[in-house]
Amino acid sequence: MTEPIPLATAPHKATLSAMLRALADDDGRDRIAVADLLEALGDRAIAALLFVFALPNVLPVPPGTSAVLGAPLLFLAAQMAFNMKAWLPKVIAGRSVARTDFANMIERVAPWLERAEKLMKPRLTPLAIGAMESVVGAVCLLMSLVLFLPIPLGNMLPALAICLLAMGILERDGLWVLAGLAAAVAAGALVSGVVWAAVKAAIYFVTQVLQ
Numbered sequence: 001m002t003e004p005i006p007l008a009t010a011p012h013k014a015t016l017s018a019m020l021r022a023l024a025d026d027d028g029r030d031r032i033a034v035a036d037l038l039e040a041l042g043d044r045a046i047a048a049l050l051f052v053f054a055l056p057n058v059l060p061v062p063p064g065t066s067a068v069l070g071a072p073l074l075f076l077a078a079q080m081a082f083n084m085k086a087w088l089p090k091v092i093a094g095r096s097v098a099r100t101d102f103a104n105m106i107e108r109v110a111p112w113l114e115r116a117e118k119l120m121k122p123r124l125t126p127l128a129i130g131a132m133e134s135v136v137g138a139v140c141l142l143m144s145l146v147l148f149l150p151i152p153l154g155n156m157l158p159a160l161a162i163c164l165l166a167m168g169i170l171e172r173d174g175l176w177v178l179a180g181l182a183a184a185v186a187a188g189a190l191v192s193g194v195v196w197a198a199v200k201a202a203i204y205f206v207t208q209v210l211q
Helices: 016-024 034-058 065-081 099-119 131-147 156-170 174-209
Strands: 031-033 096-098
Touching (some): 016 034, 016 099, 031 099, 034 065, 034 156, 065 131, 096 099, 131 174, 156 174
């Protein structure tokens, strides 16, 4: 297992997995709140938390979970789009989990995240810095709105797009940003198709069945 990096000495450019492990292994805390994540992640908080809140939606989750996790995604994506400092309302920032539960979750997620980080490096950097961060934020905002739609298994692709885009911004890897944009386009096509099919079904029901 990777040796945890203490929060007090974690380097500014530590990987996301290292920062999350450091917070999970801080036995001076009984609980981990969203506000603790904001503080620990510093000026990388927006992209990092976009990943953290989007990741659970990549897997099948109970109905309503996406709506709960989608609220902070909306705030964070909007802040990235408008180049604002990371901030969340108290009702969201105050939410917390037991540190042991957080540590167990990180222990499951970190190995996969570490493998992904090994594949990433600064490349095609103009796609991951400057004005492109605002573009990525706008795309993440749109994907966050899609997460609220009650589409069975329809949240996975938008959430994956947010994860890829967030990691691309974090690691200044334009290739992952491109992959995230491709996933966002695919998610948009999927959602549009589902919505159009629902509209056609409603029209058929009204015009044929109710006549």
